[in-house]
C-alpha cells in the first residue's frame with residue numbers, strides 16, 4: 001500500500017489531502033530526528049556527539065524552512081477558510097499546522113539560532129556544574145536562557161502574563177492563572193494528607209528493601225515480563241538502557257522506551273518501565289489512519305504525562321497491582337522471601353519528603369513542581385533575579401517540605417530542563433498527575449471494576465478504554481477539548497484530591 005493510501009479515508013477534503021502530501025517531508029525529517037535522538041541517548045559512541053549535533057541542527061533548519069515555505073503557509077491559510085466543510089481530523093490537521101506556523105514564524109531566525117547554540121553549550125556546562133555543585137559556573141548560561149525566554153514570550157505574544165506564552169508551548173492553551181488555580185485546588189489536600197501520613201507511619205519513610213542489591217540481567221527479565229503482562233507489543237517497540245529513562249515514538253508502529261539499572265532498590269527501574277509504558281501506549285494506540293501525519297503524536301506534555309502517571313501510580317502503586325505482579329517478582333527476586341505483599345506495597349509507596357524531584361513519591365511530588373512554577377514565573381516576570389534563585393529555591397523547599405538541600409546539586413542544579421531552554425515545562429507534570437486520577441474515576445463511573453481488572457491481570461479493558469477515550473485521537477483536538485470529550489468534563493482537580501485522600505488516609509490492605 002502506498003503511503004498516501006493509509007490516511008485516504010480520513011483526509012478527504014482536497015485541501016486537507018493536499019496538505020498531508022505536501023508536508024510529508026517534514027514528517028520524514030521528524031522521523032529521522034527521533035531515530036537520531038534515540039540513538040544519541042542509547043548506543044551512539046561518544047565520538048559521534050559533535051557530528052550528530054551538526055546533523056541535527058541542519059535538519060531542524062530544513063524542517064523550519066519547509067514549514068514556513070510560503071506555498072505551504074498559503075495552503076494552510078486557504079484550508080483554514082474551508083474548515084467548516086471539513087471533518088474533525090482535517091480540522092485538527094489545520095489547527096496543528098497553523099499553530100506550528102504561528103510559533104515558528106513569530107520567532108526570528110537569529111533568536112532560534114542563538115537559543116539553539118546557547119542551550120547546546122548550557123547542557124554540557126550544566127552537567128559539569130551539577131556534578132561539582134557549582135552554581136556560579138551555570139549562572140551566566142541561566143541568565144542568557146531566561147533572557148532568551150523572555151524575548152521569546154514577547155515574540156510569541158500573550159494576553160496576561162509573559163509566562164503564558166511559554167506554558168502554551170508545552171501545553172496548548174495553558175496560562176499562569178490556570179496553573180495557579182490548579183495548585184490552589186490541590187496543595188491544601190496534599191499538605192494535610194502528608195502531615196497525617198507522616199504521623200500515622202503506615203507508609204514508611206525508609207524500607208529495608210531500598211538497600212537490597214539486584215542483578216541487572218535478572219531485573220531486565222523482570223521488567224520485560226512486567227511489560228508483557230501489562231501489554232507492551234514487542235513487535236512494535238523496544239526496551240533499552242539510557243542514563244535517564246525516556247520514550248520516543250518513530251511512528252505508530254515503532255515506539256521505544258528505556259530504563260536504567262542502578263543495581264540497588266529495584267522499585268526505581270521497575271516503575272520507570274511502567275511509567276514509560278504509559279507514554280508508549282499513548283503513541284501506539286493512535287488511530288492508524290493518522291499515520292505519517294502531524295496528528296500522529298500525543299497532543300501535549302500534560303496529557304502525555306497523565307498516561308505515564310496513570311500506569312505508574314494509579315495502576316502500578318495500587319494494592320491490586322502488587323497482588324497481580326508479586327508472583328512474577330517472587331519468581332525472579334529471591335531476596336523478596338520473607339516480605340509479604342503488604343510489605344511490598346509499603347516499599348513501593350514509601351513517603352519521604354526529600355530534596356530531589358525525580359525521587360519524590362506520590363504525595364510530595366507536586367510540591368517540587370509548585371516550587372519550580374513559582375520560581376519560573378518570577379524569573380520571567382522579572383521579580384526574581386537569577387542570582388537570587390539558589391536561595392529562593394532552598395528557602396521554598398524548606399517551607400514546603402521541611403528539607404533544606406545540602407548543596408546546589410540537590411537544589412537548584414538537579415534538573416536538566418532549564419539548561420535545555422525548557423522554561424514552562426514543569427507544570428505539565430502536575431497536570432499529568434491530576435488527570436491520571438480523573439481517568440480512574442471516569443473509568444469507574446463508565447465501566448466499573450477497575451481494580452478487579454488489575455487484580456486479575458486483565459489489562460486489556462483498561463488499554464481499550466484509554467485507546468477509545470484518549471489515545472486514538474492523537475493531536476486531533478486541543479488538550480482541553482480532548483479531555484472534555486474523552487472524560488466527559490474539563491480537568492477537575494477534585495478527583496485527584498479524592499484519590500489522594502482515599503489512598504493515603506483510608507488504607508486498604510492488599
Ligand code: MG
Nearest residue numbers: 275279305308
Ligand atoms: Mg514522563
